[in-house]
Amino acid sequence: MTSTALIRPAWTPATIALTVVGFMVFWPLGLAMIAYIVWGDRFQNFRSDWRGNARGMWRGCGRNARRGAAPxxxxxNVAFDDWxxxxxxxxxxxxxxLDEMRDEFDAYAQELRRAKDxxxxxxxxxxxxASKPDTGGETGNGGPVING
Structure with a gap:
């Protein structure tokens, strides 16, 4: 890597100092610094690869959307395409x-449910x-008469 930045993924005095300070402050920071030193040059490639793949995915979605419903x-091969x-x-x-048959069956099942209900x-x-007793002591509002 030909980067001239102070903190680059290499064993420079600055990265070693940051690693030591990272271990003194919080040990996972030291481990993260070591990971950056060892694999940091791959992060740039990973990031650019991921961005390129994401662009390709969205570009494909846009192309399919413009084409319409044709999947x-x-x-x-003309013969294959025709087939x-x-x-x-x-x-x-x-x-x-099948959709028409399903709709007909749904209507039939709904009618059966209505008839059963x-x-x-x-x-x-x-x-x-049949079970309602015919009581003669009711008032006009439907409640029983209380003799008291």
């Missing part, structure tokens, strides 16, 4: 049919009417 690009498009169209049609409600109401 695949042409390969250059793939036909298969994708066939799968999309199958997916549409109606049957349970009717049974409850008939049981309630």
């Amino acid at each position: 695949f690009t042409r390969t250059g 793939r498009e036909k298969e994708l169209d066939r799968l999309a049609e199958e997916r549409r049919k 109606q049957e349970e409600f009717d049974r409850f109401m008939s049981n309630r009417r």
Whole structure:
């Protein structure tokens, strides 16, 4: 590394002094300084590699967003590309049919639940009417009359 900075990843008097001070203040700081001295030249490469990969990832996302919903690009092999498009169209049609069948089943299941709920409600109401005692001592507000 040809850097002329005072604190660079090398065994210079400044880095050795910082390492010693780091161990005296808080031992992990000393270990961090040693790690910087030994592997510090790789940090610059790591940082630039990471930035390049992140840019490539975001660039790819932007390219896919501009292209729209088409998830695949042409390969250059016309026969393969035609076959793939036909298969994708066939799968999309199958997916549409399955979605329609699911919607029909959901409507059927909802109707069954409604019919079951109606049957349970009717049974409850008939049981309630049958078990309700017919008392003659009620007031107009529905409460019992208290004789006192």
